[in-house]
Amino acid sequence: MAQVYDRVALIGLGLIASSMAHAMRRDGLAGQIVGYAKSAETRQTAREIGLCDHVAESAAEAADGADLIVLCVPVGAMGAVAAEIAPVLKPGATVSDVGSVKRTVIEAVGPYIPDGVHFIPAHPLAGTEHSGPRAGFAELFDNRYTIIVPVQGSDTDAVARLSALWQGMGALVEEMDPEHHDLVLAVTSHTPHLIAYTMVGVADDLRRVTDSEVIKYSAAGFRDFTRIAASDPVMWRDVFLNNKEATLEILGRFTEELFALQRAIRQGDGDHLHDYFTRTRAIRRGIIEAGQDTDAPDFGRGKARKE
Ligand SMILES: NC(=O)c1ccc[n+]([C@@H]2O[C@H](COP(=O)([O-])OP(=O)(O)OC[C@H]3O[C@@H](n4cnc5c(N)ncnc54)[C@H](O)[C@@H]3O)[C@@H](O)[C@H]2O)c1
Numbered sequence: 001m002a003q004v005y006d007r008v009a010l011i012g013l014g015l016i017a018s019s020m021a022h023a024m025r026r027d028g029l030a031g032q033i034v035g036y037a038k039s040a041e042t043r044q045t046a047r048e049i050g051l052c053d054h055v056a057e058s059a060a061e062a063a064d065g066a067d068l069i070v071l072c073v074p075v076g077a078m079g080a081v082a083a084e085i086a087p088v089l090k091p092g093a094t095v096s097d098v099g100s101v102k103r104t105v106i107e108a109v110g111p112y113i114p115d116g117v118h119f120i121p122a123h124p125l126a127g128t129e130h131s132g133p134r135a136g137f138a139e140l141f142d143n144r145y146t147i148i149v150p151v152q153g154s155d156t157d158a159v160a161r162l163s164a165l166w167q168g169m170g171a172l173v174e175e176m177d178p179e180h181h182d183l184v185l186a187v188t189s190h191t192p193h194l195i196a197y198t199m200v201g202v203a204d205d206l207r208r209v210t211d212s213e214v215i216k217y218s219a220a221g222f223r224d225f226t227r228i229a230a231s232d233p234v235m236w237r238d239v240f241l242n243n244k245e246a247t248l249e250i251l252g253r254f255t256e257e258l259f260a261l262q263r264a265i266r267q268g269d270g271d272h273l274h275d276y277f278t279r280t281r282a283i284r285r286g287i288i289e290a291g292q293d294t295d296a297p298d299f300g301r302g303k304a305r306k307e
């Protein structure tokens with residue numbers, strides 16, 4: 001694929017930024033990649049592994065002269081970074097981000113974007129429990145959705161160009177409005193993470209109390225919970241503080257269902273349990289039959305990735 005942007009600045013050099021750097025290089029999508037992270041240790045690591053063409057000493061130095069600036073920092077840090085880079089943004093440049101929450105990021109960053117600069121928030125629905133500049137890999141976004149969340153008056157050419165970059169990095173691109181994004185992600189990502197954190201905490205408490213080996217002998221499902229619960233605490237603290245309304249709404253519904261199942265177990269109501277599990281099994285099967293399982297070997301064939 002041809003180059004999409006001349007100079008790309010990545011602010012924050014963790015899992016997502018480093019994966020973007022590898023993916024952009026794999027496909028020659030950027031003429032030059034400049035990076036910056038707050039911690040000197042991270043900047044040093046990025047230099048050692050040759051992650052970018054240049055590692056800057058400030059966010060403003062990285063953003064200066066860039067055609068695309070992508071904010072890859074925890075959601076709670078987006079506004080401060082936007083304030084820092086605002087004075088050096090060149091006319092016609094695009095500022096984007098990869099934050100897991102969209103409405104509060106738009107509120108925090110939007111006011112700093114000068115006239116003549118495009119602001120196009122985005123969110124790749126891809127990740128791992130690892131963080132930092134060594135965690136990235138070029139294939140992270142392959143066949144995964146990236147949600148672009150255009151703000152009012154977003155320039156269509158600038159949106160198309162950013163979409164082309166994400167498609168070049170292997171992603172399937174869709175657009176959503178911020179409120180819808182935050183609600184969908186509260187269901188599919190944020191609340192499930194909270195449940196995993198809770199379950200791992202409960203198991204850990206139990207281990208201490210009984211001195212049994214619940215974690216050592218955990219089966220596959222629980223092992224997945226522990227993987228998710230190993231995710232970066234700063235990132236996830238910021239997700240919940242910034243998607244309060246939607247996660248509280250989904251948690252409320254979750255708790256109601258959980259109480260109903262708890263009552264069914266207590267009362268020996270096998271029909272309730274059987275009906276419930278039959279319904280949830282049908283959901284998984286429906287996803288697979290509809291060809292919506294992005295892990296299926298033939299998913300997205302011919303849609304996004306070039307062979
Ligand atoms: N990890 C995931 O699964 C995942 C998936 C999609 C989107 N996201 C979002 O992407 C963003 C980055 O997540 P990540 O997983 O790459 O995190 P990470 O912890 O791997 O990296 C974050 C980076 O930001 C830097 N940083 C923190 N505050 C900063 C500041 N004020 N100025 C400059 N640099 C700063 C850190 O030094 C680090 O290099 C977050 O907003 C997160 O919500 C994460």
Ligand SMILES: O=C(O)C(=O)C[C@]1(C(=O)O)C=C[C@@H](O)C=C1
Pocket residue numbers: 099100124125126127128129188189190228
């Ligand atoms: O696979 C994982 O480790 C993830 O949790 C990735 C995951 C997700 O919930 O799917 C986590 C947060 C993001 O904003 C997007 C993707």
